[in-house]
Amino acid sequence: MRIIAVINQKGGVGKTTTTANLAHAFAIKGYAVTGIDMDPQGHLAAHWGCYRRDDNGVDKVLLGEKTIPQVAVSARDRLHLVPAGEGLKEIERGAGDGLLASRLKEALALVAATQDFTFIDCPPASGLLIDYVLSVADEVIIPVAADYLALRGLSDMVETLSDFEQKHEKTFNRWVVVTRFHSRRKLSWEVRDKLLEYFPGNMLATSIREVSVLAECPSFGKTAFEYKSANHGAFDYASLARDLLNGEYYRGQER
Ligand SMILES: Nc1ncnc2c1ncn2[C@@H]1O[C@H](COP(=O)(O)OP(=O)(O)O)[C@@H](O)[C@H]1O
Ligand SMILES: [Mg+2]
Numbered sequence: 193m194r195i196i197a198v199i200n201q202k203g204g205v206g207k208t209t210t211t212a213n214l215a216h217a218f219a220i221k222g223y224a225v226t227g228i229d230m231d232p233q234g235h236l237a238a239h240w241g242c243y244r245r246d247d248n249g250v251d252k253v254l255l256g257e258k259t260i261p262q263v264a265v266s267a268r269d270r271l272h273l274v275p276a277g278e279g280l281k282e283i284e285r286g287a288g289d290g291l292l293a294s295r296l297k298e299a300l301a302l303v304a305a306t307q308d309f310t311f312i313d314c315p316p317a318s319g320l321l322i323d324y325v326l327s328v329a330d331e332v333i334i335p336v337a338a339d340y341l342a343l344r345g346l347s348d349m350v351e352t353l354s355d356f357e358q359k360h361e362k363t364f365n366r367w368v369v370v371t372r373f374h375s376r377r378k379l380s381w382e383v384r385d386k387l388l389e390y391f392p393g394n395m396l397a398t399s400i401r402e403v404s405v406l407a408e409c410p411s412f413g414k415t416a417f418e419y420k421s422a423n424h425g426a427f428d429y430a431s432l433a434r435d436l437l438n439g440e441y442y443r444g445q446e447r
Contacts, residue, residue, distance in 0.1 A: 193304040196311050196436075197329035201352075202345055203316035206335040206371035209406055210432075211313035212239040213425065214333075216415040217433035219271035223308040226264065226272045230325055231315040232280040240267045241413020242275075249277025253299045254292040254324065260299050272307075284321050293327035300328055318352055326356045331365040333436075336387060337372040338380040338399070343387075366391070369432065370399040370442075381445065388442060395442040398431040 198211045211227055219225045228250050229236035237243040242265055252258035253274070260274060267273040283292065300310060312325050326332075334349060336342050357363055368391045374380045387395055400406075405416055406425040416425030434440065 193300070193307045194309050194331060195300060195329050196309065196331045196333055197314055197325045198311060198333045198335065199314040199322065199325065200334050200336065200349060201316055201318050201322075202341075202349075205337040205342075206369075206400065207316070208235040208239055208313050209410075210333065210335050210369060210371065210400070210429075211236055211311045212410075213406075213415050213417070213429035214433055214436070215309070215311045216240075216268060216271060216417055217429050218309050219268055220417060220430075221433065222270070224270050224306060226260070226274060226303070226307050226310045227267070228274040228310060228312045229276040230280075230312050230321055232276050232284055233315070234276045235410075236313040237273055237275050238413065239410045240271075240273055240415070242267055242273055244275070245278070247275040247277060249275035249280065250296070251277030251279035251283055254283055254296055255279070255288055256291070256295045260303050280321070284315070284317075284319065286320060293324045296324055297328050318348075322352070323356075326353070326364075327360070329364065331367065333367045333369055333396075335369045335371045335400075336383075338370050338374065338377075338383045338402075339372065340379060340383075342383045346390075366394050367436070368395045370395065372402040373399040374402050384442075385445070388444060393441050396432055396435040397440040397442045398428055398435050399442075400425075400428045400432065 198207045215225045215227045227236055234243050248263045264272040264274050370384050401424050403424045405423040409419045
């Protein structure tokens with residue numbers, strides 16, 4: 193099982209959109225996929241149209257009260273959601289003992305034989321929840337929106353990852369994904385060039401275009417694969433899934 197955290201402390205960069213659509217892309221391909229909603233706001237659940245206020249979720253798993261199969265709900269064929277749970281807010285503020293990360297790790301180990309991918313949608317913050325996520329993830333996807341503030345704060349993000357790697361003697365497979373890309377906007381191309389300087393070999397080949405389908409989907413509780421047939425959002429996320437399977441990285445522009 194590949195455990196992939198979708199992470200960036202900045203909000204609005206496409207973390208939840210990427211988690212929701214990429215996870216569904218893999219489920220459609222025939223893989224067994226779990227999405228964990230690690231954001232107390234429950235956006236992943238909402239995006240998949242399965243938000244329920246009183247759900248048990250990853251909060252109970254972190255506290256050792258439930259296993260993943262006990263809290264997971266079926267979101268689509270071959271796609272399961274572990275909701276955030278009402279208690280995740282408290283956990284974000286420090287509730288619980290010192291064993292939360294290790295419990296989550298054990299809970300994931302128990303489902304490793306039955307799942308191909310676990311994607312973890314992270315909150316737009318650094319802090320305890322991110323620590324727990326980084327303890328269990330092998331890979332991180334960092335969505336970066338192709339706008340003028342894109343690179344701001346990115347060095348903090350990279351530093352957080354590197355600090356964690358040093359402290360815990362582990363190395364993440366890192367992937368940067370360009371999101372909200374406008375092919376007619378010079379700025380988008382410039383941002384992507386800049387990212388390539390910083391992350392050669394670590395940017396996934398596909399850039400996700402800014403398209404209205406992706407903005408509209410969440411309010412219908414649908415992914416791009418369900419919303420309208422043959423749209424750019426579905427095309428881009430299917431292509432991104434292939435990149436992730438094949439380790440296909442961005443090598444520079446073909447205009
Ligand atoms: N490629 C895109 N094209 C159009 N809208 C997008 C795209 N990616 C994200 N959005 C929209 O931007 C907003 C923020 O995206 P979201 O995935 O929730 O970001 P995050 O989880 O990083 O806060 C949402 O309303 C989402 O629908
Ligand atoms: Mg989000």
